[in-house]
Amino acid sequence: MPRIKNVKPLTASWHREIEDHVIDLIWSRDGRSLAAAAVSGPITIFERETGRIVHHFAGHRFGTSSLSWNADGTVLTSAGQDGKVRWWDTLRGEELLACEGGAAWVEHVAWSPAGEVLASAAGKEVRFWDRTGQLLSSFGDHPSTIADIAWHPQDKVLAACAYNGVTLCLPHQPGRAERLEWKGSSLVLAWSPDGRFLATGDQDSTVHFWIIATRQDLQMWGYPTKVRELAWDCSGRYLATGGSPEVIIWDCSGKGPAGTRPISLRGHENFISALAYQHHGAHLASADQDGLVLLWRPEKNQQPIAYARADSGVSLLAWSPDDRLLATGTESGHVEVYVR
Amino acid sequence: MTTHNSGRVPVTVLTGFLGAGKTTLLNRILTENHGKRIAVIENEFGEVGVDQDLVIGAEEEIFEMNNGCICCTVRGDLIRILGNLMKRKDKFDYILIETTGLADPGPVAQTFFVDDEMRSKLALDAIVTVVDAKHIWQHLDDSNEAKEQIAFADVILLNKIDLVTPEELDKLEARIRGMNAATKIYRTRDARIEMDKILNVGGFNVARALEVDPKFMEPEYPFEWAGVYLLQRGEYEWIMHPGPDPTMNVALLPLPEASATELEALQMEAVLLFSEKEHATAANDVLRPEKKLRELRLAEGETRFNIHIDEPGNYALFTQHHPDEFSAKLQSVHGPLAPLLTREYKPDHEHDEEVSSVGITTPGDLDEKKLNEWLRELLTTKGTDIFRMKGVLSIKNQEERFVFQGVHMLFDGRPDRPWGNEERRNSLIFIGRKLDRAKLNEGFRSCLA
Numbered sequence: 001m002p003r004i005k006n007v008k009p010l011t012a013s014w015h016r017e018i019e020d021h022v023i024d025l026i027w028s029r030d031g032r033s034l035a036a037a038a039v040s041g042p043i044t045i046f047e048r049e050t051g052r053i054v055h056h057f058a059g060h061r062f063g064t065s066s067l068s069w070n071a072d073g074t075v076l077t078s079a080g081q082d083g084k085v086r087w088w089d090t091l092r093g094e095e096l097l098a099c100e101g102g103a104a105w106v107e108h109v110a111w112s113p114a115g116e117v118l119a120s121a122a123g124k125e126v127r128f129w130d131r132t133g134q135l136l137s138s139f140g141d142h143p144s145t146i147a148d149i150a151w152h153p154q155d156k157v158l159a160a161c162a163y164n165g166v167t168l169c170l171p172h173q174p175g176r177a178e179r180l181e182w183k184g185s186s187l188v189l190a191w192s193p194d195g196r197f198l199a200t201g202d203q204d205s206t207v208h209f210w211i212i213a214t215r216q217d218l219q220m221w222g223y224p225t226k227v228r229e230l231a232w233d234c235s236g237r238y239l240a241t242g243g244s245p246e247v248i249i250w251d252c253s254g255k256g257p258a259g260t261r262p263i264s265l266r267g268h269e270n271f272i273s274a275l276a277y278q279h280h281g282a283h284l285a286s287a288d289q290d291g292l293v294l295l296w297r298p299e300k301n302q303q304p305i306a307y308a309r310a311d312s313g314v315s316l317l318a319w320s321p322d323d324r325l326l327a328t329g330t331e332s333g334h335v336e337v338y339v340r
Numbered sequence: 341m342t343t344h345n346s347g348r349v350p351v352t353v354l355t356g357f358l359g360a361g362k363t364t365l366l367n368r369i370l371t372e373n374h375g376k377r378i379a380v381i382e383n384e385f386g387e388v389g390v391d392q393d394l395v396i397g398a399e400e401e402i403f404e405m406n407n408g409c410i411c412c413t414v415r416g417d418l419i420r421i422l423g424n425l426m427k428r429k430d431k432f433d434y435i436l437i438e439t440t441g442l443a444d445p446g447p448v449a450q451t452f453f454v455d456d457e458m459r460s461k462l463a464l465d466a467i468v469t470v471v472d473a474k475h476i477w478q479h480l481d482d483s484n485e486a487k488e489q490i491a492f493a494d495v496i497l498l499n500k501i502d503l504v505t506p507e508e509l510d511k512l513e514a515r516i517r518g519m520n521a522a523t524k525i526y527r528t529r530d531a532r533i534e535m536d537k538i539l540n541v542g543g544f545n546v547a548r549a550l551e552v553d554p555k556f557m558e559p560e561y562p563f564e565w566a567g568v569y570l571l572q573r574g575e576y577e578w579i580m581h582p583g584p585d586p587t588m589n590v591a592l593l594p595l596p597e598a599s600a601t602e603l604e605a606l607q608m609e610a611v612l613l614f615s616e617k618e619h620a621t622a623a624n625d626v627l628r629p630e631k632k633l634r635e636l637r638l639a640e641g642e643t644r645f646n647i648h649i650d651e652p653g654n655y656a657l658f659t660q661h662h663p664d665e666f667s668a669k670l671q672s673v674h675g676p677l678a679p680l681l682t683r684e685y686k687p688d689h690e691h692d693e694e695v696s697s698v699g700i701t702t703p704g705d706l707d708e709k710k711l712n713e714w715l716r717e718l719l720t721t722k723g724t725d726i727f728r729m730k731g732v733l734s735i736k737n738q739e740e741r742f743v744f745q746g747v748h749m750l751f752d753g754r755p756d757r758p759w760g761n762e763e764r765r766n767s768l769i770f771i772g773r774k775l776d777r778a779k780l781n782e783g784f785r786s787c788l789a
Contacts, residue, residue: 021427039427062394063424081424104397105421123399144401145417163403163416185403185416203419203455204405204412225456271456315427331427 010295010308010338013325014051018044022329024066025316028073033090034318034327035076036335037064043078044335045090048320051337055093060084066108070131071115079106085120087133097133102140108149112156117171119158121146126160128171137174142167148189150198161186161200166210180210182217187228194236197252201227207241211256218258220250224271231275233282238263238298240284242272247286249298267294267304276317276326283340285326287314293328295340308338348463349426350540351435353448355489356470357479358441361499365470365531365538366438370395374535379425379432381418383440394432396421400440402447414451419458426461434539435462442485445469445492446727446748453750466543469493470531473512474503480515487695491520491727491771492747494543498527521697522730522769544745561607561686562614562777563589563658567679568598569670571655576647576672578627578657580638583666588636588659589618592629592647595654598680601703601763603656608702608785610658615778621645629655638666654680695727698777699769700784705736706766707789714787715751718780723749725775731768734759736789744768 020038027034033054034046041059046052060080068077075096076088083104087097103123110119117136118129125140126149143164150159158169166180166189186200186208198210205223207230210216220241229242239250239257247265250257268288276285282300287293291310296302308328316329326338356362366380380395398417405412418437425432439448445467452464469489479486490496496516501509513525524541526533580588591613595602609631618635621627623643627634629651636645647670649655662684663669670677711733719726730745744753770780 020429023427039424040429063428065424107420144403145399145420147420163401184405203403203414203416333429 007294007304008306010293010306010326010340012308013049013337013339014046015334015336016044016046016051016053018042018333018335020333021331022315022333022335023064025318025327025329025335026067026069027318027320027327028069028076028090029071029321030073031321031325033069033073034320034335034337035067035069036329037067037078038333039063041080043067043076043088045076046335048325051335055088055090057088057093057095060086065106066110068109068111068118070111070118077109077111077118079109079120079122081105083122085109085118085127085129099127099129099133099135102127102138107146110149110151110158112151112158112171113153114156117156119149119151119171121149121160124162126158126169128158128169128174136171139167139169139174139177141177147185147187150189150191153191153193153195155195159189159191159198161189166198166200180215180217182208184208187226188230190230190232190239192232192236192239192252193234196236197239197256199230199232199239199241201230201241201243205243207239207243207250209239209250209252209257218256220257220262223248229272229275231277231284233277233284234280238277240275240277240286240298242275242286245269245271245288247272247275247284247296247298249284263298263302265294265296265298265302265304268292270313274314274317274328276319278319278323279321281323283323285317285319287317287328289313291330293317293326293338295326308336310334310336348461349432349435350465351437351452351462352465352539353445353467354436354438354470355443355445355467355493356441357472357476357486357489359475360441360470360472361497361528361531362438362441362470365468365497365499365533366436368531368533369436369535369539372535374539376433376539377430378434378436380436380438381421382438394425396425400443412450412454413447414454415447418448418451419455422462423457444485444488446488449492449747450750453747453752464544465539466494466541467492468495468497468538470497470499471512471516473498473500473509473527476512487519487773488727490516490523491695491773493520493523495538495541496520496523496525497531497533497538498525499531500529501527502529519695519697520771521699522728522771562611563591563660564685565662566603566607566610566656566658566683566685567663567670568595568603568654568656568681569677569679570598570653571647571649572652573649574673576649576670576677578636578645578647578670579668580636580643580645580663581641581667582638583661585661586638588638588661588666589614590627590634590636590660591632591658592627592634593631593656593658594629594651595656598654600681600683603681603683604701605703606656608700608781610656611781612778612785614658614660615781695771695773696775697769697771698775698780699767700781701765701767702785702788703734703763703765705734705764705789706787708735708738710787710789711735714783718783719746719749719751722772726770726772728771729769731766732756733766733768734764 020040023039043057045055062081101122102125106122108121124142128136185203207220209218223243227243249263270289293308294304295306312332401417403416740755
């Protein structure tokens with residue numbers, strides 16, 4: 001690994017093991033707790049500084065697929081392959097509710113930025129729930145199974161991507177959904193923090209940009225494999241993408257990334273498996289299928305500034321809301337937290 | 341190398357028309373005590389655990405990529421579901437995918453070639469097609485899906501044999517063979533079959549398929565018989581009697597040596613010759629050793645054709661039909677001549693079928709560059725019509741056998757074990773629609789070093 005010579009290791013804070021492949025890993029908005037879901041089902045909540053297990057929930061039969069914290073960190077919601085959206089009371093450590101997701105596999109849950117509406121996606125249907133778990137509306141007119149969902153950072157709009165395009169849904173006006181058509185299979189979705197761009201990573205080894213103001217789209221080619229890793233920096237200027245052993249970063253300032261040459265960060269030897277930009281700072285964390293984690297400051301320098309090694313491929317990276325801690329989750333079920 | 345899938349989990353794809361017996365077979369696999377932990381993906385709703393197995397309902401979602409290339413058509417639902425299953429610690433030993441009755445097997449098979457994640461974790465073992473022996477006839481004539489399911493299959497179960505006569509079965513089997521010469525065919529009742537005939541058969545592993553059944557790629561020939569004669573300078577007669585046809589095509593070619601190897605080398609030339617325009621030849625006309633296809637026209641009773649030899653030596657006579665069918669014989673002035681060597685060939689089926697197989701087998705080494713160019717051109721222009729191809733090739737200056745197989749335009753090949761003392765040769769088969777036998781033969785031959 002010559003490329004990472006003279007690079008300091010990241011300082012490990014704590015390390016725990018869960019039952020299986022870490023399928024989701026997220027910090028509560030107050031940063032006091034970290035929740036991890038195992039692909040086989042169980043959900044664990046850890047205390048921020050020590051990694052002490054605060055709660056351990058059974059999760060979903062046949063497997064858990066996604067987690068989302070509510071605004072004040074009192075409720076963790078999960079989606080799973082038992083067809084349910086489950087609500088967990090994180091103060092008392094018990095299950096509050098189980099709602100029907102609408103299909104056998106509920107693949108995504110996401111609380112809106114203001115914390116008022118919960119969206120869930122199962123099959124071709126998005127369901128919207130209020131804070132008490134009442135069904136607000138549902139939208140089932142997606143062209144195929146929804147691959148990913150993401151709330152607009154300020155607006156009350158949810159974007160859902162599926163084969164043949166992105167749908168923008170309004171929870172209170174399900175009839176007003178708008179379709180951004182594109183013939184292809186989008187796997188992941190990410191809004192720029194300023195809401196100007198919506199990016200998708202695609203099955204056909206491309207990255208797609210939608211410029212929201214004009215509804216125009218751009219496609220970026222040349223990736224060696226499908227792109228499932230997208231991360232915007234906090235300013236909305238840079239989009240870091242995987243789909244390669246190099247981290248490819250598009251500069252969206254000015255007229256946007258069309259026709260520009262992206263920044264390329266070299267240091268990984270296997271395909272990138274996770275990317276995360278800090279919430280407020282300029283650091284980017286990247287990880288690969290061999291378990292190498294690298295920390296970068298891409299604007300300043302295209303050399304990594306710190307590294308860590310996980311025992312197996314890294315499935316997730318998550319910065320704490322204050323950007324001080326970096327959590328990693330691996331294929332073999334390890335959760336490790338590093339101090340920046 | 342045999343079945344080295346380097347830890348990849350094998351996948352069997354089950355196809356067949358509605359009512360053919362797919363579900364019966366599936367239940368049989370699940371209830372059989374095979375000691376495997378199987379995940380089944382079927383096209384019905386509901387997810388249930390059956391003992392240690394898991395049955396997942398999935399709705400077929402075919403993703404066509406933006407570039408409109410047929411080989412980039414994949415099953416999005418499988419990528420999603422299998423991607424998730426393969427993350428679990430308690431991995432499954434086997435994956436079974438049941439397709440809908442009208443499914444084109446292409447996208448399912450391609451999913452395991454095109455998607456890097458699928459390719460690294462899963463290995464397509466075989467496509468198994470269940471055929472309703474009684475009702476398939478109506479579909480064979482009018483349904484592209486039925487033809488494709490047969491053409492793609494590594495294994496075919498002729499099911500419901502209790503509903504048809506043995507003669508009908510023979511007829512059906514012959515017709516299926518005419519479409520797909522490389523498939524294994526089993527006759528079943530209530531889809532009763534030993535598990536090792538359908539699971540882990542290595543249909544997508546050419547090396548293994550050849551080891552199990554070396555004859556599976558034996559090609560079809562436009563002639564049924566060849567005889568090698570040692571002839572002196574002088575006059576001979578080829579004498580025929582009325583047979584099943586009023587004419588018979590023959591070619592007489594010089595052979596350097598009366599050996600099976602030499603005869604085999606000459607076969608390819610004969611195949612090409614037989615695809616050319618025949619020259620009408622009537623009784624008492626002269627037949628010479630030459631690169632011409634002769635159409636012998638039979639008269640009433642005995643018909644004699646004169647053979648004129650200038651150069652003494654060995655000659656091979658290739659005949660469209662077996663000489664016995666016409667009580668035919670070669671005669672010198674001293675009486676009938678016995679051939680030094682004969683060979684019978686698997687007859688070319690009546691190719692009224694739109695879907696067929698073309699097998700090519702020839703000794704010799706291939707020029708890698710020429711081969712790559714030819715294949716690239718072939719797959720670009722004909723990839724849509726080539727459903728499957730498999731083969732073992734002998735590439736010049738390479739010690740190992742090169743094995744390959746493909747689905748439409750997707751091609752997967754790698755060096756296999758060394759040839760060692762085995763004779764270096766090339767065997768390959770194409771299964772597809774509107775295949776041009778002569779052109780494929782000619783193209784392949786042009787790649788010889």
